Amino acid sequence: MTALRRVTGDVKHAPAALSTLDVLWVLYDRILRVDPTRPDAPERDRFLLSKGHGPAAYYAVLATKGFFPADWLDDLAGPASRLGHHPDRTLVPGTEISSGSLGHGLGLSVGTALGLRAQGLTSPHVYVLVGDAELDEGSNHEAVAYAGATGLDNLTAIVIDNRSATHGWPGGIASRFAVNGWTTADVDGRDHDAIATGLRQRIPHRPHVVVARVEPKFEGA
Amino acid sequence: MREDFIRTTTALLDDDPRTAVVLADISAERFAPAAERHPDRVVNVGIREQLMVGVAGGLALTGLRPYVHSYATFLIDRAYEQIKLDLDHQRAGAVLVSVGASYDASEEGRTHQSPGDVSLIDTLDSTWTVHVPGHSDEVPDLLRAAAGHDDPVYVRLSARSNSVAHPDADRLSVLRRGDKGSVVAVGPMLDRVLAATDGLDVTVAYTHTPRPFDAAGLRVIVGDNAITGDGATTGNNVVLVEPYLAGTSARFVTDALSDVPHRLLSLGVGRTDLRRYGSPDDHERWHGLDPATLREKIGTFIDR
Numbered sequence: 001m002t003a004l005r006r007v008t009g010d011v012k013h014a015p016a017a018l019s020t021l022d023v024l025w026v027l028y029d030r031i032l033r034v035d036p037t038r039p040d041a042p043e044r045d046r047f048l049l050s051k052g053h054g055p056a057a058y059y060a061v062l063a064t065k066g067f068f069p070a071d072w073l074d075d076l077a078g079p080a081s082r083l084g085h086h087p088d089r090t091l092v093p094g095t096e097i098s099s100g101s102l103g104h105g106l107g108l109s110v111g112t113a114l115g116l117r118a119q120g121l122t123s124p125h126v127y128v129l130v131g132d133a134e135l136d137e138g139s140n141h142e143a144v145a146y147a148g149a150t151g152l153d154n155l156t157a158i159v160i161d162n163r164s165a166t167h168g169w170p171g172g173i174a175s176r177f178a179v180n181g182w183t184t185a186d187v188d189g190r191d192h193d194a195i196a197t198g199l200r201q202r203i204p205h206r207p208h209v210v211v212a213r214v215e216p217k218f219e220g221a
Numbered sequence: 222m223r224e225d226f227i228r229t230t231t232a233l234l235d236d237d238p239r240t241a242v243v244l245a246d247i248s249a250e251r252f253a254p255a256a257e258r259h260p261d262r263v264v265n266v267g268i269r270e271q272l273m274v275g276v277a278g279g280l281a282l283t284g285l286r287p288y289v290h291s292y293a294t295f296l297i298d299r300a301y302e303q304i305k306l307d308l309d310h311q312r313a314g315a316v317l318v319s320v321g322a323s324y325d326a327s328e329e330g331r332t333h334q335s336p337g338d339v340s341l342i343d344t345l346d347s348t349w350t351v352h353v354p355g356h357s358d359e360v361p362d363l364l365r366a367a368a369g370h371d372d373p374v375y376v377r378l379s380a381r382s383n384s385v386a387h388p389d390a391d392r393l394s395v396l397r398r399g400d401k402g403s404v405v406a407v408g409p410m411l412d413r414v415l416a417a418t419d420g421l422d423v424t425v426a427y428t429h430t431p432r433p434f435d436a437a438g439l440r441v442i443v444g445d446n447a448i449t450g451d452g453a454t455t456g457n458n459v460v461l462v463e464p465y466l467a468g469t470s471a472r473f474v475t476d477a478l479s480d481v482p483h484r485l486l487s488l489g490v491g492r493t494d495l496r497r498y499g500s501p502d503d504h505e506r507w508h509g510l511d512p513a514t515l516r517e518k519i520g521t522f523i524d525r
Contacts, residue, residue: 111279
């Protein structure tokens with residue numbers, strides 16, 4: 001949170017950043033096998049931030065973990081800044097994809113998981129983070145259906161559910177994935193142990209989704 | 222050309238472990254034998270074109286070289302934002318290979334036609350290479366060359382064809398010389414242009430690779446004809462004949478000849494939704510790209 005407070009100037013996306021903070025911290029602190037000194041190592045896990053909105057939390061976690069100097073956080077979206085309101089993978093070390101336009105990360109993550117598998121890289125796991133409102137984009141459902149049909153078990157999606165989807169998800173978000181063959185976990189998006197437990201769940205030949213519930217429009221401390 | 226694509230890409234799958242093919246049902250049956258041998262590198266996502274391109278982006282990010290294939294209207298028009306963001310913005314190179322072109326699917330109607338595909342590619346980063354082969358024998362080398370690097374490539378295949386292949390015409394290749402103007406024919410328009418300009422005193426140059434546009438070649442051709450100076454010389458007439466939207470390459474000609482007085486006539490597919498079926502020959506005629514109409518337009522232009 002200390003690092004996050006340094007990232008100012010993206011008021012519009014502040015709730016989005018705060019809603020992802022705990023999940024991002026658990027990912028980088030407990031789950032992902034990534035090395036800031038070798039951010040392109042072939043055997044690394046891949047984390048794709050599809051929900052590119054509000055990347056302040058993402059930047060704060062990456063800086064805290066040593067992917068780039070913390071003083072970069074003090075200049076968000078300035079003329080000389082590498083950190084914009086949506087991340088650019090060519091500018092930010094440790095960032096797998098450039099994102100911002102919603103509905104792209106799941107498709108890219110499916111391709112990444114397929115590409116690793118095709119090259120015999122069985123150790124790396126692919127994680128992709130989307131928002132509940134982002135799931136409104138139809139492109140996500142192409143990816144969800146295909147990943148489920150092909151049993152893409154080196155893929156885990158995390159849905160940050162802050163109930164911001166305009167029309168909601170009757171029946172629950174997890175059921176949308178489950179009907180396509182995904183395994184699911186529903187966790188408190190502020191409970192680090194629960195998040196980690198959810199992320200570690202795996203069943204062979206099935207992709208996995210963790211729905212992390214957070215308070216709507218959480219403004220934080 | 223489609224068969225040459227399937228044959229060449231299948232061979233690449235066998236020979237190059239970096240090659241992958243991503244499909245959205247179109248041509249999937251023809252890749253079935255390759256899919257049996259390389260199940261991890263032949264990916265058919267079903268009728269999901271946005272995913273098709275997104276998957277290609279992910280494959281490229283892991284170091285593979287994806288060949289992505291469908292009808293031009295589904296591959297380029299429908300999945301344009303994925304091409305823009307999942308490939309171009311990510312710096313993830315893929316080889317996009319389309320069929321259908323502007324009106325190969327004349328009987329299918331507007332929904333299966335893509336006269337604007339090259340214009341859409343032109344909105345992207347300038348590193349894209351665009352191939353528009355005019356003969357099936359030009360296709361294999363273009364596809365094999367694309368396997369050897371990671372830059373973005375678009376290959377626009379068509380059922381329309383010239384009678385003779387010119388595999389080396391990656392730059393403007395002069396096939397006929399004249400003094401009253403220069404006619405640039407792209408891809409399958411060459412035979413129509415040669416027929417249309419028979420007996421006219423014009424240079425005819427051909428390319429199957431309109432991007433990057435051969436600006437230096439055009440300057441040489443125009444310079445050979447025209448002559449520097451006051452701009453009144455007839456040799457400064459330039460005519461573009463392209464098998465996609467008329468004027469698509471006009472700005473490249475303007476840039477190439479920015480310091481050379483010239484006149485430009487841009488011919489190609491019109492923007493009008495014809496709302497007619499018929500044959501590709503019919504559509505070619507309705508768009509004014511048949512030899513007789515081309516001859517009339519080019520002759521009027523250079524004599525004006």
